[in-house]
Amino acid sequence: MLHFALARLTSLGLSLVVASVVIFFALEVVPGDPAAYMLGMNASPETVAALRTELGLDAGPVERYFTWATGLLTGDFGISYTYRTPVAEMIGERIKVSLPLALYALALSTLIAFPVGIWAATHRGKAQDMGVMAATQLGIAVPNFWFAMLLVLVFAIGLRWFSAGGFPGWDAGFFEGMKALTLPAIALALPQASILARVMRSALLDTMGEDFIRTARAKGLSRRQALWRHALRNALIPVLTIIGLQFSFLLAGAIIIENVFFLPGLGRLVFQAISQRDLIVVESVVMLLVVAVIVVTFCVDLAYAAVDPRLRRRG
Amino acid sequence: MSLLRIRDLDVSIHGKPVLDRVSLELAPGHVLGIIGESGSGKSMTALSIMDLLPDGSGMSGSIELDGNDLTGLSERQMCDIRGRDIGMIFQEPMTALNPLRTIGDQVAETVRIHGGAGRGEAARIAGDMLERVGLPREKFPPTRYPHELSGGQRQRVVIAMAIALQPRLLIADEPTTALDVTTQAGILRLLRRLVLEDGMGLILITHDLAVVSGNADHLAIMRQGQVVEAGPSDKVMRALRHPYTRALFEASSHQPDRTAGHVGTPLLEARNMVRDYVTPRKGLFGAHGTFRAVRDVSFSISHGESLGLVGESGCGKSTLTRAILGLEPLQGGSVHVDGHPVEAGQKMPKDLRAKMQVVFQDPYGSFNPRHRVGRLVTEPFHLLDNPPKGAERKAAIDTALTDVGLHPDDADRYIHEFSGGQRQRIAIARALIIRPQLIILDEAVSALDVSIRAQILDLLADLSGRYGLSYLFITHDLTVVQAITDRVMVMQAGEIVETGRTEEVFANPQHEYTRTLLAAAPVLEMSA
Numbered sequence: 138m139l140h141f142a143l144a145r146l147t148s149l150g151l152s153l154v155v156a157s158v159v160i161f162f163a164l165e166v167v168p169g170d171p172a173a174y175m176l177g178m179n180a181s182p183e184t185v186a187a188l189r190t191e192l193g194l195d196a197g198p199v200e201r202y203f204t205w206a207t208g209l210l211t212g213d214f215g216i217s218y219t220y221r222t223p224v225a226e227m228i229g230e231r232i233k234v235s236l237p238l239a240l241y242a243l244a245l246s247t248l249i250a251f252p253v254g255i256w257a258a259t260h261r262g263k264a265q266d267m268g269v270m271a272a273t274q275l276g277i278a279v280p281n282f283w284f285a286m287l288l289v290l291v292f293a294i295g296l297r298w299f300s301a302g303g304f305p306g307w308d309a310g311f312f313e314g315m316k317a318l319t320l321p322a323i324a325l326a327l328p329q330a331s332i333l334a335r336v337m338r339s340a341l342l343d344t345m346g347e348d349f350i351r352t353a354r355a356k357g358l359s360r361r362q363a364l365w366r367h368a369l370r371n372a373l374i375p376v377l378t379i380i381g382l383q384f385s386f387l388l389a390g391a392i393i394i395e396n397v398f399f400l401p402g403l404g405r406l407v408f409q410a411i412s413q414r415d416l417i418v419v420e421s422v423v424m425l426l427v428v429a430v431i432v433v434t435f436c437v438d439l440a441y442a443a444v445d446p447r448l449r450r451r452g
Numbered sequence: 453m454s455l456l457r458i459r460d461l462d463v464s465i466h467g468k469p470v471l472d473r474v475s476l477e478l479a480p481g482h483v484l485g486i487i488g489e490s491g492s493g494k495s496m497t498a499l500s501i502m503d504l505l506p507d508g509s510g511m512s513g514s515i516e517l518d519g520n521d522l523t524g525l526s527e528r529q530m531c532d533i534r535g536r537d538i539g540m541i542f543q544e545p546m547t548a549l550n551p552l553r554t555i556g557d558q559v560a561e562t563v564r565i566h567g568g569a570g571r572g573e574a575a576r577i578a579g580d581m582l583e584r585v586g587l588p589r590e591k592f593p594p595t596r597y598p599h600e601l602s603g604g605q606r607q608r609v610v611i612a613m614a615i616a617l618q619p620r621l622l623i624a625d626e627p628t629t630a631l632d633v634t635t636q637a638g639i640l641r642l643l644r645r646l647v648l649e650d651g652m653g654l655i656l657i658t659h660d661l662a663v664v665s666g667n668a669d670h671l672a673i674m675r676q677g678q679v680v681e682a683g684p685s686d687k688v689m690r691a692l693r694h695p696y697t698r699a700l701f702e703a704s705s706h707q708p709d710r711t712a713g714h715v716g717t718p719l720l721e722a723r724n725m726v727r728d729y730v731t732p733r734k735g736l737f738g739a740h741g742t743f744r745a746v747r748d749v750s751f752s753i754s755h756g757e758s759l760g761l762v763g764e765s766g767c768g769k770s771t772l773t774r775a776i777l778g779l780e781p782l783q784g785g786s787v788h789v790d791g792h793p794v795e796a797g798q799k800m801p802k803d804l805r806a807k808m809q810v811v812f813q814d815p816y817g818s819f820n821p822r823h824r825v826g827r828l829v830t831e832p833f834h835l836l837d838n839p840p841k842g843a844e845r846k847a848a849i850d851t852a853l854t855d856v857g858l859h860p861d862d863a864d865r866y867i868h869e870f871s872g873g874q875r876q877r878i879a880i881a882r883a884l885i886i887r888p889q890l891i892i893l894d895e896a897v898s899a900l901d902v903s904i905r906a907q908i909l910d911l912l913a914d915l916s917g918r919y920g921l922s923y924l925f926i927t928h929d930l931t932v933v934q935a936i937t938d939r940v941m942v943m944q945a946g947e948i949v950e951t952g953r954t955e956e957v958f959a960n961p962q963h964e965y966t967r968t969l970l971a972a973a974p975v976l977e978m979s980a
Contacts, residue, residue, distance in 0.1 A: 249631050262885035277566040348544055349541065349547060349548055349549055349550040351504065351542065351548075351553075351657045352542065352549065352550075352610065352613070353504060353550070353561075354504055354534065355504065355534055355535065355539070355540040355542075355614070356534065356562045356565060356613060357531050357532065357533075357534040357535030357536060357562070357565050357566055358531070358535075358561075358565055359527065359528070362565070366561075367550045367553075370552050371550065371551070371552055399816050399932065442553065443679060444550065445551070445552060446551075446597045446599070447551060447597070447599045
């Protein structure tokens with residue numbers, strides 16, 4: 138198991154190096170000079186050149202990559218071209234919203250999907266199963282922003298249980314913060330839960346067709362007992378894969394939901410930075426998301442090994 | 453009084469009848485052999501007893517265990533009976549165990565599910581049971597996972613699960629079909645011992661007459677959902693009253709009519725072949741190890757000769773085959789076909805590849821299900837510089853299909869429309885269509901029923917006579933080798949330990965391992 142973890146850790150480190158190189162140089166290719174953009178159309182070439190020197194943009198790309206990469210390691214993400222504030226501070230502010238939102242949505246999605254998926258699988262082919270399949274189909278098809286607006290209409294404007302948007306900050310108290318994130322989390326979770334429930338159901342049904350389930354039934358286990366004791370853990374591998382993918386998506390993919398609910402999250406930050414040519418912010422946020430994806434993948438790999446003894450020996 | 457009595461059992465699945473008035477009887481301490489070819493209903497009979505028939509099945513008739521009718525019981529009552537009164541063993545030990553739970557845990561579950569004991573006591577019983585089936589604690593601790601065991605060892609775990617509560621009836625559905633002959637002999641010995649010690653009744657289901665011939669007290673021969681003949685083994689075997697029984701027995705020991713291969717000039721020559729595999733690193737920074745799968749193997753096949761290669765799983769047969777076909781690189785030695793060297797990778801010239809064709813065990817898996825038979829059999833044409841077109845191509849397909857006993861019209865059908873034996877004929881037609889000189893048959897008849905196997909062996913003998921083909925027969929089935937090869941090689945742990953004329957090797961084996969193999973192979977005792 139240790140061997141497995143170390144081997145995975147090595148590949149994790151390598152992936153990060155490769156990702157940072159790709160991100161940095163890909164953004165180098167993007168047209169548009171941040172200095173010229175910041176100073177506007179009428180700035181003289183001398184002023185632009187001076188600003189470029191000040192921002193460190195006149196150094197060679199390789200040199201700037203190493204400055205940026207070593208900065209990342211020490212927590213120094215550089216200074217935003219647009220706002221002239223440290224990028225680390227800006228990301229820090231936003232991640233306080235985005236990370237809890239992603240975790241909240243993921244928890245909701247898993248809590249909904251597991252029982253629903255198992256319930257559908259145990260009632261295969263019956264009305265319950267068909268109902269779940271129809272509902273999840275709808276959950277996948279309906280865009281989450283539309284669903285978000287529906288939630289606002291009913292729970293914020295109609296029932297007045299929640300506010301329609303905005304985030305009071307964690308200083309207002311944990312409960313207030315979570316309350317503000319509840320509607321966005323539900324809007325994000327429902328499509329994900331629909332996907333996950335379907336994956337759970339089909340993975341369980343596949344496993345229920347395996348030979349070892351027949352063996353378990355021959356021992357005297359009922360269909361339900363065989364499902365809980367033998368099929369469930371075997372069905373987890375595909376489910377874990379989907380959960381890993383969903384977390385990465387939720388962290389970065391909430392731009393629209395953040396806009397609907399006026400949440401100061403990472404998605405809106407990166408959106409603004411792109412439109413303002415604030416490349417250093419874009420680079421840092423994208424790098425952060427890559428780190429998150431790679432770390433999540435690493436955790437999913439470890440979870441595989443915890444579930445499946447056959448994987449523990451492999452490097 | 454009989455332990456199990458089945459009366460007029462009718463079973464249908466989605467309205468299609470699969471069992472027709474099946475009646476069987478078994479006394480405690482006895483072994484009932486149920487024999488039949490695929491689709492004869494023997495497994496369905498077993499699943500009916502367990503009430504584990506697939507969804508959409510209907511059943512009528514009676515199944516009595518110790519005088520109690522099982523057919524009227526609820527699912528909950530059947531759960532109590534399964535595992536406690538009736539144990540069952542299945543064909544495929546590699547997939548019959550849950551890969552995520554330890555073997556001790558899975559055996560203990562049988563005990564615990566029936567409330568026989570608490571956690572600790574169940575674990576102790578499980579350990580004892582594993583010991584009883586030949587998996588001693590010191591070598592096979594109950595904390596092992598299934599993937600750490602071989603097929604035969606896994607089958608022993610399945611048996612331990614089935615007998616943990618000493619059921620009165622044990623059903624073994626093709627328990628040794630997926631196993632090597634020496635492993636098969638061990639499992640059959642174990643089952644016989646358990647019947648003797650516990651006095652339970654055993655139903656031994658198999659397609660292999662030789663497996664039941666020395667092991668069963670009673671026999672039932674099934675065909676198309678009916679029991680065509682039943683009675684004490686010696687009587688059934690002696691009388692062969694029913695024509696189907698007779699046909700089955702004849703097919704089992706069928707010797708195709710073939711003239712011994714005239715030994716021509718060498719076609720394939722292998723010299724000192726060595727194939728190493730790189731094994732995973734030992735530790736994070738350790739060096740890679742190597743595993744030598746083929747060790748210094750030399751042999752030759754002459755034009756028109758049929759050579760057998762026998763050995764148990766993992767002995768290197770498949771690696772050797774792949775190396776001959778140029779699909780794996782060699783670390784030493786050489787292979788020549790008709791004087792031209794065979795090298796792995798793209799370097800192999802097309803005309804050389806066209807000289808060798810291969811037929812695999814699973815015909816269905818080696819065909820693209822979306823292509824028609826006509827296109828499937830012409831696949832090897834890409835090896836020809838000038839493949840036939842139009843009417844010429846059609847004529848080639850017709851000949852290939854007719855040669856293997858099919859109709860030219862079959863070219864327009866899809867592969868799923870054919871039976872297993874017909875599919876194997878199509879695979880042979882595909883190999884034959886470019887007139888190769890050597891056909892490698894990798895367990896090509898292992899999955900077939902005995903009567904179909906006899907037909908395919910006849911076909912191969914006939915084709916070899918007509919076209920002067922050479923065969924390399926790779927198989928674990930000694931009867932096949934005996935039936936159709938001129939010479940045989942015995943492979944063990946990557947080495948050829950014995951080679952010689954087939955009848956001489958079978959009559960007078962020289963190597964210890966060959967003797968073990970021959971002794972382990974079940975023999976069909978023909979009393980007639």
